[in-house]
Amino acid sequence: MSLRPILIHPDPRLKKLAQPVARITPEIETLAADMLATMYDAPGIGLAAPQIGVGLRVFVMDATRDPEAERAPLVLVNPEVVWESEALNTYEEGCLSIPEQYGEVTRPAEIRMRWLGLDGATHEREFDALWATCAQHELDHLDGVLFIDHLSAIRRQMITRKMVKLKRDMARA
Numbered sequence: 001m002s003l004r005p006i007l008i009h010p011d012p013r014l015k016k017l018a019q020p021v022a023r024i025t026p027e028i029e030t031l032a033a034d035m036l037a038t039m040y041d042a043p044g045i046g047l048a049a050p051q052i053g054v055g056l057r058v059f060v061m062d063a064t065r066d067p068e069a070e071r072a073p074l075v076l077v078n079p080e081v082v083w084e085s086e087a088l089n090t091y092e093e094g095c096l097s098i099p100e101q102y103g104e105v106t107r108p109a110e111i112r113m114r115w116l117g118l119d120g121a122t123h124e125r126e127f128d129a130l131w132a133t134c135a136q137h138e139l140d141h142l143d144g145v146l147f148i149d150h151l152s153a154i155r156r157q158m159i160t161r162k163m164v165k166l167k168r169d170m171a172r173a
Helices: 026-041 129-142 153-172
Strands: 046-048 058-061 074-084 088-095 098-108 110-116 122-128
Touching: 026 046, 026 058, 026 074, 046 129, 058 129, 074 129, 088 129, 098 129, 098 153, 110 129, 122 129
Parallel strands: none
Antiparallel strands: 046 058, 058 074, 074 110, 088 098, 110 122
16 A cells, blocks of 8 residues: 555546446556545545546545544445435535545435445445535535535635645645
8 A cells, every 4th residue: 555646636547437447457456545545545535546546436435524433435436326316415525636625515315336346246325414524525526526616716716726736835835
């Protein structure tokens, strides 16, 4: 396992549609292990492959917030939403690719997702609360959508300007 650098918005790779994974290979297993290590180190509750510059439909997540609780990492390859509730939830979302910026996003409160696991089998599970929000946020990344794309144009532009400044300051350091 190795930590991978996380891309910071704006970066054109974050806006591209990720490609499906044909099959589980040792390279995909290594990618997943690196992504989990990177996510936990950041720290975050989700990370999509495009956020580390890999244009594949893979994301990892662990929305266990209690530091005393056992970790519950998930690796989702080629995920898709197969059902979503009519009920909605609004969460203040953040993103490892948009550090220190947050915004309220409304999404379905519950979803059922289907994906390919590292074991090569198809998995299906319902998510609610923070798990549902996280899964939808990460799935958006695979489609080139950032949480700020759900915000007003003015708020999105303001956050983007802050990220441009942050990247400029990081380059000087």
